[in-house]
Amino acid sequence: MSGWETFITAAIKAVAAFGFLLTLTIILVWFERKTVADLQNRIGPNRAGPWGLLQTVADGAKLLFKESVTPRKVEFGLYIAAPVAALVPALLIFMVIPIGRPFHIGDRLIDLSGTDLNIGVLYILALSSLAVYAVVLAGWSSGSKYPLLGAVRASAQMISYEAAMGLALVPLILFTGTTSLKQIVEIQGGSFGVFPAWNVVLIPSFLIFFIAGVAETNRAPFDLVEAESEIVGGYHTEYSGFRFAMFFLAEYINIFNIAAITVTLFLGGWHGPSVDFGPLPWVLPIVWFLVKSMALVFVFVWIRATLPRMRYDQLMSFGWKRLIPVSLLWIALSTLAIGVRRMGFPWT
Amino acid sequence: MVEVVLFAIFALAALAGALVMVTARNPVHSAMGLLLSMFSMAVFYVMNGAHFVAAVQVLIYAGAVMTLFLFVIMLIGVDRAVDTDEQIPLQRPMVLLLGGGFVFLIFSAAWDAWITGRASGVCTVDCTGTIENISSELFGAWLLPFEATVLLLTIAAVGTVALAQFVIKPRLLESRGDEE
Numbered sequence A: 001m002s003g004w005e006t007f008i009t010a011a012i013k014a015v016a017a018f019g020f021l022l023t024l025t026i027i028l029v030w031f032e033r034k035t036v037a038d039l040q041n042r043i044g045p046n047r048a049g050p051w052g053l054l055q056t057v058a059d060g061a062k063l064l065f066k067e068s069v070t071p072r073k074v075e076f077g078l079y080i081a082a083p084v085a086a087l088v089p090a091l092l093i094f095m096v097i098p099i100g101r102p103f104h105i106g107d108r109l110i111d112l113s114g115t116d117l118n119i120g121v122l123y124i125l126a127l128s129s130l131a132v133y134a135v136v137l138a139g140w141s142s143g144s145k146y147p148l149l150g151a152v153r154a155s156a157q158m159i160s161y162e163a164a165m166g167l168a169l170v171p172l173i174l175f176t177g178t179t180s181l182k183q184i185v186e187i188q189g190g191s192f193g194v195f196p197a198w199n200v201v202l203i204p205s206f207l208i209f210f211i212a213g214v215a216e217t218n219r220a221p222f223d224l225v226e227a228e229s230e231i232v233g234g235y236h237t238e239y240s241g242f243r244f245a246m247f248f249l250a251e252y253i254n255i256f257n258i259a260a261i262t263v264t265l266f267l268g269g270w271h272g273p274s275v276d277f278g279p280l281p282w283v284l285p286i287v288w289f290l291v292k293s294m295a296l297v298f299v300f301v302w303i304r305a306t307l308p309r310m311r312y313d314q315l316m317s318f319g320w321k322r323l324i325p326v327s328l329l330w331i332a333l334s335t336l337a338i339g340v341r342r343m344g345f346p347w348t
Numbered sequence B: 001m002v003e004v005v006l007f008a009i010f011a012l013a014a015l016a017g018a019l020v021m022v023t024a025r026n027p028v029h030s031a032m033g034l035l036l037s038m039f040s041m042a043v044f045y046v047m048n049g050a051h052f053v054a055a056v057q058v059l060i061y062a063g064a065v066m067t068l069f070l071f072v073i074m075l076i077g078v079d080r081a082v083d084t085d086e087q088i089p090l091q092r093p094m095v096l097l098l099g100g101g102f103v104f105l106i107f108s109a110a111w112d113a114w115i116t117g118r119a120s121g122v123c124t125v126d127c128t129g130t131i132e133n134i135s136s137e138l139f140g141a142w143l144l145p146f147e148a149t150v151l152l153l154t155i156a157a158v159g160t161v162a163l164a165q166f167v168i169k170p171r172l173l174e175s176r177g178d179e180e
Helices: A003-039 A055-065 A076-094 A120-141 A145-176 A181-187 A203-216 A241-266 A280-306 A312-343 B002-023 B027-047 B051-076 B091-112 B130-139 B143-166 B168-174
Strands: A103-105 A108-110
Touching (some): A003 A076, A003 A241, A003 A280, A055 A241, A120 A181, A120 B027, A145 A203, A145 B051, A181 A241, A241 A280, B130 B143
Antiparallel strands (some): A103 A108
16 A cells, blocks of 8 residues: 555545544434433433434534633643643544444455554553543643642542553453454454353453443543532533533543443454345444444443442542452453463463 | 654654753643653654554553642642752752763764664564564563562552551651640
8 A cells, every 4th residue: 555545544534533423422412411311200402403413513503602711810821732632532542443344445455443553452541541631731720729629639530540441451451362453353253152252251351441431531420520519510610612612522532432442342343243235244343333332322321320429538449449459350360261271271 | 754754843842841841930831841751752662663662651651650740749739839949059060060961971872872773764674563572572581570670669569558558657656645
């Protein structure tokens, strides 16, 4: 593939991914409001468009045209940089997730992900660890006490749960023997009897990763960072208009990212039943991927509607005294099991 | 060509970050400068085909260490500018002397020796598989030093926890008179 072709393919993928994520955010926000309303015996948005589908579009348009109020005490440079720092890692993480079966155009193989990295899993962890800067910078540069409290909470919370998140993936990497997301999905293509060979057999890893993912996105019950009943809105209290919209966008893209990464790593990615008819072998994997991801997004919303917010000390002790020891123990156990599976018992 | 342009941009960014880190009055700005430097370093690693090292650089330094710095800065109090009074006599001349000496050493070493071997263009060998290469090196030829380092770090971590735990007792003794 020549340089220009690589460049053009990458550009098309980037633009397509951006459009996809923006559309998806509109649907996700509507989906969340509707689902929470159902779970709480309310109706939810039902005025704008059929079933209130256009409500998010209306809200988004309102945010874009609204004045971006800048408080007097802000540190302007960092204040402007923080929303960008929120959005960029969210968009970049999505670029490595394979959303469908690779296909051919002519003799050229095109992956349905931005790029396939040899260090895909580490790349995801690295970028999600950068997400904390947006919160911290926004909170600090706002020059106001509630955002600052949110920022301090965020930095401690996100470091704690990042550790659990990384540790949860160690057994997975040992099990699959690769850190490339494309290969991890390919490995899950087979089956154990009637069950698909998904990595979800590593149940503790799956659970710890997902819980830590919920905490990383600062969603209920881990939403102390923006606890509106205690610290107004946390780090984005002083933001309005388009700058606030960027934080909002980043939050929902991050939710989808966590769901999509969990699907990719543990739930077989785009694998699923397929029929060999017309374009179906190419279309169905994308549908499967989206269905699985949306199911996990539903779990996000479900948790939010069900569980009350944790207290700060509960949050910390759950992270450090439960999740991390459990993941360390699980690493030891799974390493033994994987060793035996690969090389047999030491006495044989 | 692309590499040269990228290198120029990120080399400048790294230097600017370092300057900001040293000169900024506000500790948060210093932290941001250091972050910029570290991130630019990660880009250099990618350009040299060391993707694994780059990911670890971002993950550990930018993701964990700097976040911890920021956390501490915010806990201690962010609005106070740093006390810039110099306590050590003759600090500036000494800094100039030592810094100049260091630069001289670097240049004289770089004059006839390349630490990493001669640069051979960017990534002429197969760039993928670096994580496999690193792990086979670490767990093959360098197993003993690697394990020793792991042990050292574990001891340090356990020692930190132990220090933090044992510090409580004398404080309790001192404040026995007050109500706890």
